[in-house]
Amino acid sequence: MTNDGDRRNLITTSREIRKVRRQTISAIFNQLQGFSAHEEFSDLVQEAKEKYGITRIGVFDVDMIIWDFKNAMPIALLEVKNRHQLQESDGYAIFDEPQYTFLEDLGNYLGVPVFYVVKTRVKWLVWKVERGLAVRRKLADGRKIVLLPLDKAERYNHGEMVHRFLKRLMER
Structure with a gap:
């Protein structure tokens, strides 16, 4: 009342x-x-x-860069997607292969971890971009994709993103 x-x-x-x-x-x-x-x-x-x-x-673009001002260097690169951008097939998330390769190469060149971060309705899915994780495919129409296993994604709720994932990145 x-x-x-x-x-x-x-x-x-x-x-x-x-x-x-x-x-x-x-x-x-x-x-x-x-x-x-x-x-x-x-x-x-x-x-x-x-x-x-x-x-x-x-x-290509990078959606977010977590930057360390004290050491004047990047801590992590993030490609952020939402659930509407996430395509799934047989236990895999589907992403653009040229973008994945670019992020993989850029992360290796800079020596910085790169992550795909996807916001679903109830959780966050996070994959670290690294060699050997993605399954590369060429579609009949010529487009190239990568398949990231959904079971390899780290899953976080809101609090876990703050207290586990992001805290761990920023404390590096």
């Missing part, structure tokens, strides 16, 4: 509601513009590759 004071604290003015709506719309618009710029730049790189016959170049 609430008293009048509790109910008054829950009520916001129309002005405050409009401000929150504007901020939300602005944040969504900024994200969409960022996606648009990303896609446009990728198209420009592709156009340059085709125009000048350059085939050895690929364009």
Whole structure:
């Protein structure tokens, strides 16, 4: 049971509601513009590759870098996905092979661990990108994929991500 004071604290003015709506719309618009710029730049790189016959170049991004400011070096690289991006087949998660190979090579080059991190409805799945884990396949349409065994994924709930996985990474 609430008293009048509790109910008054829950009520916001129309002005405050409009401000929150504007901020939300602005944040969504900024994200969409960022996606648009990303896609446009990728198209420009592709156009340059085709125009000048350059085939050895690929364009990739890294979703997150955990950075150690004291030692001025990366601690870990993360490729973060959500459950809608996760495709599964016969006990495996399916990912893009060129991206996996890039992350594998980059991690080896930098000497930094790389992880695929997937947020499902109820848990986080984490794979360390390393040689020998992925099963590589070429599909009939020419696309290349990697299969990561679901039983090799570390599983964490919210608290375990903070107190086990991330704490362990940041204490390195």
